[in-house]
Amino acid sequence: MSSITTRRFLQTAATLVGGLVLAACSKQEPAQTASPAPAAPAAAPAAKVYVVGTDAAYAPFESQNEKGEIVGFDIDVVKAVALKAGIEVKFVNTPWEGIFNALTQGDRDLLVSSITITDERKQTLDFSSPYFDAKQLIAVKGDSKIAKFADLAKLKVGVQTGTTGDEVVTKLQGKESANVKRFESTPLALKELEAGGVDAVVADNGVVIHYVANNTGSKFKTVSDTSFAAEQYGIAVKKGNADLLAKINKGLADIKADGTYDKIFASYFGATAAAPAAAASK
Structure with a gap:
């Protein structure tokens, strides 16, 4: 009896130990918490719109049409440049007297307004x-007797x-x-010349020619003078804004290379840019 009891005891113990081992092996891992869904990507910031200052009283370069829209040669040039440069622009009428301060203070990003490049x-x-x-x-x-610039030395000039x-x-x-x-x-x-308040007006030849052609009732004539130095227009940006300037110069080079500039020029002046044409400057 003693040996049987011991054997049974050992068998029972073995069974219990085996059950514990199986129970341990079959124990399930705790359920894992699901990872949170990734956050939706932030919306891309809106593309910058560059504000272009222009004195819209200078036809045919910049003026306002009957709808109040700013139009003109300079406007078309900058629109074409912006398209090539991949930037968006908005034109804002800006009086000439404050146009440079508006750029310096950051109220405008660039200027196009028949601006002569000077030192x-x-x-x-x-x-x-x-x-x-x-x-x-x-x-x-x-009917004026004025024939050259020197004749204006003692006259009233607008x-x-x-x-x-x-x-x-x-x-x-x-x-x-x-x-x-x-x-x-x-x-x-x-207008003051027409009213007799001044004897002559000296201004940009493109603007003068455009005005004379569209105001035949004024009966004006134009006088050129070899003493007037040649001038060139440029698009102005804030001092040190090299990134924007590079984009503008690339766009400008592109529209000159693909013929876009010549088409714009011809639409306003009836000739290609390479030929002598009415020009203007401020």
Whole structure:
């Protein structure tokens, strides 16, 4: 009995130990918590819209149509440049008197407004490659005896404030001359010529030619002078904005290379850019 009892005891113990081992082996791992779904990617920031300042009183380069839209040669050029550069632009009418401050203060990202590239302006602005050749022109009444720029030395001359026309007439007559009559825009100066308030107007030749052609009742004529220096327009950006300037210059080079610039030029001036054509500058 003793040996049987011991054997059974051992068998029973073995059975219990085996059950425990099996139970341990069959124990399930705790359920894993599901990982949270990845967050949706953040929406891409909206593309920057570059604000372009322009004095829209300078047809055919920049003006407002009957709908109030800003149109003109400069506008079409910048639109084409922006398309090539892959940037978006918005044009804002900006008075000439404050246009450079608007750029410096960051209210405008770039300027296109028949702006002549000068050494003085390059001290505070950066310019694109030139996109238009320009020269000054004298407007007088049809019966005027004025034949050259020097004839204006002691006459009343209308100019647009702060333009290169203003500069050359001031240099001719002197800074203290009361005969230099300054206006907010060239068309206003030309209206004053029509009214007899000034003897002549010196301004950008493209603008003068456009005005004379579209106001035949004024009976104006134009007088050119070899003393007027050749000028060039540039698109202006804030000093040091190399990234934007590079984009503009690339876009400008592209539209000149593929013929887009010549098409725009011809639509306004009836000739290719390589040929002599009416030009303008501020």
